[in-house]
Amino acid sequence: MSDIIRLLPDHVANQIAAGEVVQRPASVVKELLENAIDADAREISLIVKDSGKTLIQVIDDGKGMSTMDARMAFERHATSKIQSADELFNLSTKGFRGEALASVAAVSHVTIKTKRPEDDLGTTISIEGSKVIAQEPAVAPVGTTVSVRNLFYNVPARRKFLKSDNVELRNVTNEFHRVALAHPKIHFKFSHNGSDLFNLPAGTYRQRIVNVMGHKVDDKLVEIKEETELLNIHGYIGKPEYARKTKGLQYFFVNDRFIKHSYLHHAVSSAFEGLLSQGSNPSYFLFLDVPPDSVDINIHPTKTEVKFEDEHSLYAIIRASVKHALGQFTINTIDFQKDTELDVPYEVSRSAIKSPRIEVDPDFNPFNDTGSSRKVHQHIQKPAGSWESLYAGLDDTSVLHDETVTSPRNSTSLFNDDVEQTGSSIFQLQRKFIISTLQSGLLVINQHRAHERVLYEQLLRQLTVQNGVSQQLLFPVKINRSPDEVDIVKQLQSQLESVGFLFGIIENNVIEIQGLPLDLKEPQVEPLLDVVIKSEQEQVPQQQDAQLQRMAAQLAGQMAIKTGEQLRVEQMQQVIDELFACEEPALSPAGKKVFITITGDTLSSKFDH
Structure with missing residues (x-):
């Protein structure tokens, strides 16, 4: 052979x-x-x-x-x-x-x-x-x-x-x-x-970061510099309030070589613990100088993955250095001249805000001594011999226990604070669900998913026929992003304009927005663009239809009514009407259940025991 x-x-x-x-x-x-x-x-x-x-x-x-x-x-x-x-x-x-x-x-x-x-x-x-x-x-x-x-x-x-x-x-x-x-x-x-x-042009590290990422980044950077026996670390971290949904501004360099290292990334992220909202990512440009013999950069052909001799110590040093820099930044931003008497107490700021309720007695007639009002007035009417007599009897505790006037604190109701009473057959539960009565029982709708489905189908039609309606902004919104992220928005400009966006300048590091879709609020613009950019960065090649569906789902998710948002009866009725006019009302764009029905038989079975 x-x-x-x-x-x-x-x-x-x-x-x-x-x-x-x-x-x-x-x-x-x-x-x-x-x-x-x-x-x-x-x-x-x-x-x-x-x-x-x-x-x-x-x-x-x-x-x-x-x-x-x-x-x-x-x-x-x-x-x-x-x-x-x-x-x-x-x-x-x-x-x-x-x-x-x-x-x-x-x-x-x-x-x-x-x-x-x-x-x-x-x-x-x-x-x-x-x-x-x-x-x-x-x-x-x-x-x-x-x-x-x-x-x-x-x-x-x-x-x-x-x-x-x-x-x-x-x-x-x-x-x-x-x-x-x-x-x-x-x-x-x-x-x-x-x-x-x-x-x-040649310059400092900060100048290079600003020239690459845009001038508005300069105000968002906090310097970090620490020297130890194992590691010298210098560079900049982003201020917590400027954290974004995307992970674009995260750079680690070891001995002037860019690397990817999930363990060290976790060290930075953990230092921001408690300072960032859920889903936000810290920005950082960190340059690590270590002895060449303590790092192996020959474990992968691209040389972006490295192995350190003592990763645990580096983790602790990086985490402590970032925490120290954040602490210095926080101290420097405290306003010691602030009048603390004007601060809202903590327990008040953390409590839920409730709208005041006005209760009107439709039977009350100040010129009529009969009816429900008479029961109240009979306690306080005295001979008008002097002005003090006008207030006589107001300390009578029987007023508080009268069958008509009761104290809100002592009253009981079938509805607690989690149920918004509307006087209609539609009401809101926990500011999350819309409840409506049916002949056969109850309809329970997830308000966010329902509105998301409605907006998804509307946006998909607009993306297809290019007929989005815009609301012009009095003052254009300018958003600063890295050049590659600006380039993504420029590529998606025609699709975003078809759903109602109006753009001005889109170049270098600036995205100028002059108009928004009708259902989009101005504070939602930046998070929405971050989601769109992130999705486009992570996407795999798709056909045009799939790409439009993905964009419609992203926009609908950001624009839809959120859990915790109080709705009026008319708003709830509109959501119900528009939901059941959809082609697929039972599922959200992500395929999750939008509503359930609870029949009378189901309710009856709960009382059989």
């Missing part, structure tokens, strides 16, 4: 390796930017076309490469960063595997032009699918320019699974942010299809 195990050809091995290192255009951007940083560049430009599918070009002014180095850089496991296995545990550079450029060249057309300061001429090399097509001397500035064209041209299956241009550009932008935030002393530029997206 002949041998069946053979060595793979180099170009096949490179394509397999590329599957680990090069997953999408953003992967190429990350590797090329990190190589430019390792070359001690002071200015780096990223040029992208068609979200990286057509062109990814990185230009740096670093130290360049010799002719031999430029050729060797595209060989597998060729690197200038390490010489022995021991150095894997004491790394201070970015690219050290020696696989990135070889993997990129295996699935694209690559051209590199490079020159060292001491050389008169530079070198140009062209590679297609791991094969060197040309190599020749060239006039070039000091530094290196790498151009990657037609990514995955020879692996159509990989290219087919790339997402839309908007999604891929978002991933490229995220990688650019991660690298740029970690190196504020380097001047970064980024352009896409000829348009300049970012121009980030």
Whole structure:
């Protein structure tokens, strides 16, 4: 029997390796930017076309490469960063595997032009699918320019699974942010299809965060700085009141390398315990400096997952540092000149607010001594001999026990405070359920889910026929978000306008809203946009119908009547009427039960025991 195990050809091995290192255009951007940083560049430009599918070009002014180095850089496991296995545990550079450029060249057309300061001429090399097509001397500035064209041209299956241009550009932008935030002393530029997206001059960490995320972020940052034997931590955390539903502004950097670490993220989140509402996420830009030999960054090809030698101690330090920074911020914001006598007492502020009730006796007639009013007046009518007689008898306790006038505290009723009495066959229970009588029994409706179903079907029709009605705002609302989140809103602009939104400026870091759907209140706008953005960031590719249904469900969930909201009889009746005019009244958009019926037989069975 002949041998069946053979060595793979180099170009096949490179394509397999590329599957680990090069997953999408953003992967190429990350590797090329990190190589430019390792070359001690002071200015780096990223040029992208068609979200990286057509062109990814990185230009740096670093130290360049010799002719031999430029050729060797595209060989597998060729690197200038390490010489022995021991150095894997004491790394201070970015690219050290020696696989990135070889993997990129295996699935694209690559051209590199490079020159060292001491050389008169530079070198140009062209590679297609791991094969060197040309190599020749060239006039070039000091530094290196790498151009990657037609990514995955020879692996159509990989290219087919790339997402839309908007999604891929978002991933490229995220990688650019991660690298740029970690190196504020380097001047970064980024352009896409000829348009300049970012121009980030060298500066401090705070300046870089503000330039990337927008100027309004500056007022929301609290500085954090701690130095210990195990860890030096510096950076910024977001003020609790600016926490959002999305997780976009959460960045961990270890030795100037972006990482993802759920355990350390929990340390930050736990420090915010009690300061954030449910579902809100803290924002942070934290830079950790640890000894290189205490962290292993070689456990994953993307190098975003790392392993620390003493994670438990780092957890405690990070949590304590964030708590300390929050404590300092809280102390600095206390108003010691405030008149505490004007504060609402705690027990009052925590109690439920009840609307005052006005009770009117329809039979009362001040000119008639008969009827119900006479029973009250007979206790207080005295001979009008003096003005004191007008008040005589008011201390008579019999008034309080009269069969007509009773004290609210001592009165009993079939309804307690959880039941809103309306004098109608419809009433509200616990400000959560709408109860209505039927011939066969009772109808119990979940008010939030019912209104959610009504709005869902209305919004879905508006998204389909583009006929949403808007309410114009007297003063436009301006919301500050990161550029990639603003880009998501810009992509969804036509769909949001079809349900009633009116937009002004949508660019850079600002979303200006000039009009809202009729059922949407102004305080709901920002949380609603956060939900839409988060869903779009986490979505998988869907057909148009499914995408519209998802958006309608998100909008309806935010706009619907909430549990705890008191309704008038007319409002409850309207919800009932509109619910049973829906195509699917029994289920909410999430598939949950909207109402139940309780028959008379069911009630009778409760009294059989």
